[in-house]
Amino acid sequence: MNNLNGKIITVSSVKGGVGKTTITTNLAGLYYLMKKKVLIIDLDLYAGGVATLLNVNNKKDIYMLVDALSNNKQVELADYVSKYNNGIDILACPRDPRDVSKIESKYINKIFELAKHDYDVVLVDTSHSLDEVCLVAMDASYNTLFVITNDLVDIKNMKSLVSIFKEMEKTNYKIVLNNSRDTGRDYITLFDIRNMIKGNIDYTISKNFYIKNIDKYVLNGEILTLNKNVNRFYSGDIKNMNKLALSLIEEVKKEGEIDG
DSSP states (O other): OOOTTOEEEEEEESSSSSSHHHHHHHHHHHHHHTTOOEEEEEEOTTTOOHHHHTTOOOSOOHHHHHHHHHTTOOOOGGGTOEESSSSEEEEOOOSSGGGGGGOOTHHHHHHHHHHHHHOSEEEEEEOSSOOHHHHHHHHHOSEEEEEEOSOHHHHHHHHHHHHHHHHHTOOOEEEEEETTSOTTOOOSOHHHHHHHHTSOOOEEEOGGGOOTTHHHHHHTTOOGGGOHHHHHHTHHHHHHHHHHHHHHHSOOOOTTOOOO
């Protein structure tokens, strides 16, 4: 494949524990079902869990790739990714956390350029800390997805970020409210959340998508959206998430452009 149009989609949050990594892998499953070649890059460098969540025993990681790039070696991205299935690959976070400090943000864009040649969709799972690496990823992204929950701290932090984005005139981001993360916490209405953050909630993952035995799927390294039983019992939620997946990669029409 020589795909110059591969899209970088960063998945982030303003607070930990919101289900960001699970949503990232679920999106990967949906893009796979759309016959797209997908790479998940784990940029939660200190605490990333994509490889663990998908039960992938990776021998290479992002630090090894950065080390090769910093030494001006000719690299093939395929030599540093781990395969989940025939359409989803993973570029794992550093196996040794001591290597994180050696990863300079200037190499992130180089990795993205390599990825856009080999993949249709590149999903970037980040830390909830808006550090330099995370900001570089957002700047390079076609779209950024922020995951929030029905939590006051979450909403307060998202309000601040929305305010900053308005000042920057940044519009290539979406916000998803994950009500399946904590089904007992629903004391703030969707209407109130929109008013509080002074922005839109683009999609909502309903509390009905709460899966009690999710650990069973995690232990098996399964992506929920690729599981036939999950698709059957939670068809409405999967369809809604599929709409979200499509909206993140759809082409933005230029002014005056119409459908042919």
